[in-house]
Amino acid sequence: MNTLLEVSGVSVSFDGFKAINNLSIQIGEPELRAVIGPNGAGKTTFMDILTGKTKPDEGRVIWGEKSVSLLGMNESQIAQAGIGRKFQKPTVFEAQTVRENIVMALKNPRRPFDLLFKRGSDDAEARVRAISDEIGLSDALDHMSGALSHGQKQWLEIGMLLAQDPRLLLVDEPAAGMSPSEREHTTDLLVRAAKTRAVVVVEHDMEFVRRLNCKVTVLHQGAVLAEGSLDHVTKNQDVVDVYLGR
Structure with missing residues (x-):
């Protein structure tokens, strides 16, 4: 497994509060990684730094084989470099069909309107089919996205990110608000996605993390605790004290 992302000695303060404190993490490719920790541990700020939303005060964030610094890039450049992020609340175009949502997200589609109106673009149609199969929404391609269940909207948003073919997928609390069967499907979806790319899941739900069956990074006060x-x-006494014992 090659190192895709290296965060080294990163710190960031907000009004004197150190949200990230000398944080160092390596993510491989392919890899599935869960990031856990109590509220205020720095999980969201960590993702904000990786996507260019927040610039750290010090440290390095190195990306890919060419060891490019992400800190010199803006948010859109980072997205184009191959980092996709899914926020906790699903954001899909509810007045569009599932198919239309995926088409709009496709990386470098030749002519998306041709596909929408069934003109040519067989390769894009095949990609839409493959993504809808992967997220389990093939039977709902022509359904309005607003009519989907909460879990299905989450899967569609993951599909829209996969359509952009990211090398690193950042997913924030994907299991929140899901039924048991939806959570199971989400687990399978993330495990499959991580066979060909890096997937980092920020999650509070320990049972969901257990089902992911992957390496876990515990953050506390902006640094790696375990x-x-x-x-x-979970057998680490420090983790029990700051997180599990609460």
Whole structure:
């Protein structure tokens, strides 16, 4: 497994509060990683730094084989470099069909309007089919996105990110508000996606993290407190004290 992302000695303060404190993390490709920690641990700020929303006060964030610094890029350049982010609340175009949402998200579609009006673009149609199969919405391609369940909207948004073919997918609390069967499907979807790219899941739900069956990074006060399997980190007394014991 190659190192795709290297965060080294990163710190950032807001009004004197150190949200991230000398944070160092490496993410491989492909890899599935869960990031957990109590509220205020720095999980969201970590993702904000990776996507260019927040610039750190110090440290390095190095990306890809050419060891490019993400800190010199803006948000759109980082997205084009291959980092996709899914926020906790699904944001899909509710007045459009599932198909139209995926088409709009496709990376470099030749002529998306041709596809919408069934003119040519067979390769794009095949890509839409493949993505809808992967997220489990093939039967809903012509349904309005606003009529989907909460879980289905989450899957559609993940599909829209996959349509952009990111090398790193950042997913924020994907299991929130889902039924047990939806959570199971979401687990399968993220595990499959991580076979060909890096997927980082920020999550509070320990049972969901356990089902992901991946390496876990525990953040506390903006730094890495522990790292390893879920069983390994949950036996760490520091983790028990600051997180699980609350």
